[in-house]
Structure formats: structure tokens, C-alpha cells
Amino acid sequence: MLKTRVLTVDDEGHILELLKYNLESSGYEVVQAETGEEALEIIEKEKIDLVLLDLMLPGIDGLEVLKRIRTNETYKRLPIIMLTAKSEEIDTVLGLEMGADDYISKPFGVHELSARIKAVFRRTEALSKNAGSTMPEEDILKLEDLMINRTTHEITVRGKIMELPLKEFELLYLLAKNRGRVFDREYLLEKIWGYDYYGETRTVDVHIRNLRVKIEEDDKNPQHIKTVRGVGYKYA
Structure with missing residues (x-):
């Protein structure tokens, strides 16, 4: 049985490793990217089920990555949860307005992260079932x-x-x-x-x-x- 694949995008190595450990412990397969450019390349080439996307990235930032995903017909419905710092309130609002499915502020707990991922999947799965009926x-x-x-x-x-x-x-x-x-x-x-x-x-x-x-x-x-x-x- 294929595992659900989560793409984690963050330029901080310790955050990526923390996410990888907790997500794999919950049964997800994890793909990692440190830049927005790398994340977009992965999404274009591989099957990704959900993206955990940091706002502050070198080069193309998280909001630009979000915008490009949402304007691409192939994967515009890809679930995206933004990772934000408490000080990034304005950018968080922009992310929600641009179509992010959810956001979670750093530092976050394991249970909170798991709950938000499951909630996003519940909504998108319900929508997919309705679409084909x-x-x-x-x-x-x-x-x-x-x-x-x-x-x-x-x-x-x-x-x-x-x-x-x-x-x-x-x-x-x-x-x-x-x-x-x-x-x-x-x-x-x-x-x-x-x-x-x-x-x-x-x-x-x-x-x-x-x-x-x-x-x-x-x-x-x-x-x-x-x-x-x-x-x-x-x-x-």
C-alpha cells in the first residue's frame, strides 16, 4: 500500500529533520526541499499529497511558491499548510487569502501538527468523493x-x-x-x-x-x- 507523501519545505535543517521524524512516525512518506525552486521542481516531477511550506525561504519565498501552485491547472488543488513564525501575521493572512488550506505557527507541537494535517486530508477527500458522483x-x-x-x-x-x-x-x-x-x-x-x-x-x-x-x-x-x-x- 502506497504511503501518503508529504513535501516539507524549509531552509532550516533542524526543522526539516523534526518534521521528517514526526511525520514518518505517523506513517507518512517524507520528501524534503530547502528552497522554493526545489519544491516546485519536486511537485512537477513527483506525486505529492500535501505540502508543508515555510513562508520565509531563500530565493522564491513561500507566498510565491503558493501563488505558482494555485495558478497551475495540474496541481492547483494540492493541499498546502503554511509554516509561519508568530511575527509573520500579515504574511499569514496573505497566505490564507491566496488559498493556503491552513497554517501552523512555529514552534508547534506534534499533536497540533498531526491534527491539522488530518483535518486538511478529511476536507480534501470529502471534496474528491463529491466531485466524481x-x-x-x-x-x-x-x-x-x-x-x-x-x-x-x-x-x-x-x-x-x-x-x-x-x-x-x-x-x-x-x-x-x-x-x-x-x-x-x-x-x-x-x-x-x-x-x-x-x-x-x-x-x-x-x-x-x-x-x-x-x-x-x-x-x-x-x-x-x-x-x-x-x-x-x-x-x-
Whole structure:
């Protein structure tokens, strides 16, 4: 049976070895790269199932690597978890906006790393299963000027079709499917990300902001995704 292959990209040797030891102990096969250029070459030539990508790399940095992966039709759906330092908050937000599936801040614990990898795989596997099936009627959610297609992973906004990153799509579907219901940030983190997110509710706010830019006529005065002060969000 083939093992799941994880590409770890970091210019610090001790980080690569730490990741290799823990991932192999969990049953993964590990491929290593120390630069962004090397990582892109590996992805083009080999089968990779997930990438752990450091933001700060010599030469091509992590954000540029992420951008090139997401704009390549061959492997644009490759799951990517960003490795970041606490001081890289702005770059972390950019990474999420550019389509990273998740991020984890250094230093991180073994259990946290394992939980985040498993959560990303659960989401991508569920999406793959839906993609190859016949589309039932309940997989299309129709609202006033918005249609959400769970099978093709596309939305139609005022006649315009667009594709959303996985977590944005799941977040929008959950809110729209339960229109009028208020969800707090902690619940959304648990439901969409699949585990305790250690109080980093800013992640939800970033994705809500991205969704508003894409589906609202005026994202500064949203009419669909409403903020309920002191609580969370709802689809009006």
C-alpha cells in the first residue's frame, strides 16, 4: 500500500529533520526541499499529497511558491499548510487569502501538527468523493442572487461563476444553508477546520472578509453575510 507523501519545505535543517521524524512516525512518506525552486521542481516531477511550506525561504519565498501552485491547472488543488513564525501575521493572512488550506505557527507541537494535517486530508477527500458522483438536487443551494454547487465547488453570483478555495466554500455553504442562524467564531472554527483552533478566531474573520469581497456588491456594507456584534456571523 502506497504511503501518503508529504513535501516539507524549509531552509532550516533542524526543522526539516523534526518534521521528517514526526511525520514518518505517523506513517507518512517524507520528501524534503530547502528552497522554493526545489519544491516546485519536486511537485512537477513527483506525486505529492500535501505540502508543508515555510513562508520565509531563500530565493522564491513561500507566498510565491503558493501563488505558482494555485495558478497551475495540474496541481492547483494540492493541499498546502503554511509554516509561519508568530511575527509573520500579515504574511499569514496573505497566505490564507491566496488559498493556503491552513497554517501552523512555529514552534508547534506534534499533536497540533498531526491534527491539522488530518483535518486538511478529511476536507480534501470529502471534496474528491463529491466531485466524481452524480449531482443530487440537494447539492445545489439556490438563494436570491447566489447559487452554490457543492459538486463542482463553484458559486454563481449575479450570473457570474467563480470557484472558491475549499474553506471559503465550506464556510459560505454552512452560513447560507442555515440562513438567519447566528454562528459564533468558535463553532465555525470547529465545524469548518475540524478541530480546536486554539482560539485563533482571526482565521474566520479573514475568510469572511474574502467572501464578502467576492459575493457582496459592496463589501463595506454587506447585505448577505452579516456580523452579529459580540457573537459571530449569519447569512441574512
